[in-house]
Amino acid sequence: MARLRVPDEDAMTDLTLSDLLNRVTPSPTLAVTQKARELRAEGRDVKALAAGEPDFDTPEHVKEAAIKAIRDGKTGYTAVDGIPELKQAVADKFERDNGLTYDPGTEIAVTPGGKYMIFATMLATLNPGDEVVIPAPYWVSYPDMVKIAGGVPVIVETREEDGYVLTPEALERHITPRTRWVILNSPSNPTGVVYGPEATRALADVLLRHPQVWALSDDIYEHVIYDATFCTLASVEPELKDRTLTMNGASKAYAMTGWRIGYGGGPKPLMAAIRKVLSQSTSNPCSISQWATLAALEGDHGFLGERNTAFRDRRDRVHAALNEAPGISCLLPQGAFYLYPSCAGVIGKSFLSRKIESDLDFAEALLEQEAVAVVPGTAFGAAPAFRVSYATDMETLEEACRRIKRFCESLN
Template sequence: MNMISDALARVKPSASMNISAIALEKRAAGVDIIPMSAGEPDFDTPVHIKDAAKRALDAGETKYTAVDGIPELKAAIAAKFKRENDLDVDPKDCFVATGGKQIIFNAMVATLNPVDEVVVPAPYWVSYPEMVRLTGATPIIVEAGAAAGFKITPVQLEQAITAKTKWLLLNSPGNPTGAVYSKDELLALAVVLREHPHVHILMDDIYEHLTYGCKFYTMAQIAPDLGDRTVTMNGVSKAYSMTGWRIGYCTGPSWLLKAMSKLQGQSTSNPCSIAQWAAVEALNGDQSFLAEWRKVFEERRDYLVERLNKIDGIECLVPEGAFYVYPSCGGLLGKTTEGGRLLKTDEDVAMALLDEMDVATVHGGAYGVSPHFRVSYAVSKEDIGKACDRFEAFVAALT
């Protein structure tokens, strides 16, 4: 008897998490694996944030909290939105969850029915369409390739919206591409959205602090008239190297936050109390380290892109944000590896790199646009250099 629900049967496993798990197993077995599949900074959580967690432990902050977050963290979130995004937000209209992923999940589950549609630009983070499918709703994939800088146009958005559309999911800087929507590009999309008042917007701003040579904007900031139907989501995972602490947050319409709180109250309840106090310090405390981290990431990005673009069959755009590159591997397809694997797809390329060269990357098909593969440069420059040496050797041996 099959006990798996129809809802779960609609969902595919996370490709990035699967590859990362394999990489961890290889490393545990003593393999010199280079893990470039995971989406987390390699820096340690700053000391002042860890110290705040220790103080919370010593103060006995180990009990249940309000389902949607402690007042101190909500106040810090509201202050952050005002300071960095020009958003006037009441702390009561801030919401805290167990990571940014749960914010998005809560919003989708709280609002979607099987008749609904969600516009998902591709390349997309692997979880977006799966969260939509889990509810029974339909993700409408809008592809934006390398020629468009991996960003959808207003014309594409207009064509994708129907009477069934309930959400647009927009991620900037983007995973897996590092693409950043400019102010003008967001304003152009806002023009379309104004013509469709039934469409809500979820802005995934989790990589906000990781931009290189460009300014970050979010939709509610540049189009405040859309604020009453916009969820602005962020978190401490990427900017503060706190992926394991699991704290995401958002602001949005009060009716939706109330519904999300109801859902969270019947699922996970409150986020970790100690992690919430650490997040208070992350948002309120010293931010000076962010500039140095950005500098390191930018240097790694430039080195990696330069090396990749020197390899025959690989083409790589220079991303403006996050810590990923999304090179095309179209020039490698149809060839055979030294180990005898025929490269028919980008998944074949990624798996061959993992099996034959011990470099973990994620195939572009998982993100909705092929033939590409995602490479994280949230690893040391030494490891990036070793990985590029292996990329070069891999391609040179193809026949």
Template sequence: MKLASRVSLIKPSPTLVITAKAAALRAEGRDIVDFGAGEPDFYTPEHIKAAAIQAVESNFTRYTAVGGIDELKDAIIRKLQKDNHLSYRRSEIVVSCGAKHTLFNLAQVLFEEGDEVVIPGPYWVSYPDLVLYTGAQPVIVNTREQDGFKLTPEGLERAITERTRALIINSPSNPTGSAYTREELAALAEVVLRHSMMIISDDIYEKILFDGLDFWNIAAVAPALKDRTIVVNGVSKAYAMTGWRIGYAAGPEAVIAAMGKIQSQSTSNPASISQKAAVEALTGDQQVISEMVKEFQRRRDYIVSVLNSFNGVSCLKPQGAFYVFPNVSTLYGLSCGDRKINDSGAMAEYLLEEAEVAVVPGAAFGDDRYIRISYATSMELIEKGLERIGNALMRLK
């Protein structure tokens, strides 16, 4: 059977592949510790679930407006004003089936063949593929661990050409957990202002910041860029609502309208019940976030400390999200029996098969020297998984 050529431009999400493989091994009876999943292990808060139940009981189960109900748009508008000091109208908001869906629609609207999109690396696995699917080209700017895995103004300037259409900023970052300060964003904004390009600000981990660090969005830091910035966010990470599939974008009316047009011919509206739950998430009790972040920070401190105690491993302390990105490249070239570790893929396979711990190869994020470990799981499993990793690494000779 002949498939459309555009399918060959993209690959399955590596993180989902790892999660599926771990689940398959678990189904075979193996005791797999899964550090691959990028979703909170907490349950959706009760008041949010209650809002969804109320939506069902009141028969709010029909189609809604394609781009989301006004009640949810208004909740998003209030959230962006209160948290981010950004003002929008309903016509500048679109709600989609998760932030990934939002980003897909946005790429379809903005990019085409001949365009270039600047993506700092390490990057979330889907960014390059979302760009490639449109016929545009991702331009990866590799960042350095000594710079906190953050894009510098000099690095951005070197990457920009006459074909540059946009820059993608993800802060806090998946996979590194790095987060930009107000001053760092201001420096990047100075570069962007000298060029004709858009900014996609992926703020999905906005609420998961540690050590009292404040979140900043580049459009708030540099108001002159607001008309060239599309803010992408959702309720998945902050409210433990990954399965509810609600993401949203805020930006120029023409871009938002075009995204709505794309959505009208693909999914139509996000689930009506999920939209009601999202309203409650954004307007209800926010204390649940503080409690979750406090626990994530406790896990982060523990996992970074233990990883840095392993011979041959170094791990930068992340500022947000719920991932660590340890450098394991000094172990490349070592072996355990017939199994030789030459790259991050071989390391991830070794840890899964020999230690029964699932991690994601750093190559999937654009840097083969690292592996990604999610600590969105219980402390009990973190302790068990790290012990297994440590024992497996000691067997390498």
């Protein structure tokens, strides 16, 4: 077991840390973001393209709903899985947008962020040795959440030439008698890939042949989509609805990352298990954030199209600019606000006296030399590559791309 020496006023005390920590790694995205903050504090003009956070503000009517909730004294404990009004609004959203019908009382839960919905699900359902199939590139937290719950992440490589889409053949090969879950994320973080109806149907056909396998459909980027049609697994194949958790949240569509509200719909036994985890871990999501999210779900959505237009313009500009950098190649994403360029063409080249042997080296040297912060693809299970977030202003993006190109041109 790892031991940490913790000083106190009288003596040094041994703090014994959990063996669990040896299986878990800190978030690479947060680490890069923190390093960028430190460089800014030193006076560097850092162009940070690491954080997965919209640069738009939370809509005014949402903020006003939160202020009203405070003034109305709606600041006490709520039900562990959310206020009834918000659960009804979530059920209405699933039916309106996805054609999915859930009972708001027993088949809907609200959590402190979409991340905790996934985490609580893993805690509620995994036993030691249970396997969770995760296509790579993946959101960095999926494997570690599985490990914390005692499960085994089974990483399935997808290929750039296939558009980073999980094929039904690859899914079939990785399902075993121990497989408990498959995690699907569309639009994808980090690639921006969207699973259309045909691709989703093909995966559904595989899952129908394996009744012990459940599906977690992470739809958090549902409303950040450009050149594709959004669909979710349970609506494509209704027979899978009774073993699918369809989760979403307020963070990305409504620019409410800090408000920490996620929600999901699923079969009664699963949602009851999630509520049990919530009751002994979070007590309830923030009451003020819940009333704000209610206003977001029930209010005007006209701003979504305007913001997606801005995201699309940024995507197109950054995509073109990155493909002009020597050694960099990049697919055009269909949703979310990320690009996932390959940097295979610069591996083996040198920066000053250092050889770039991995995407980690590339990201570190880029930050050091040009003060541009990106997340190395190793963090997402697919290397050599890096993730760029274009959820920032065009001026910052264009300058960052100039620096990336200049850096690549400087390599020997």
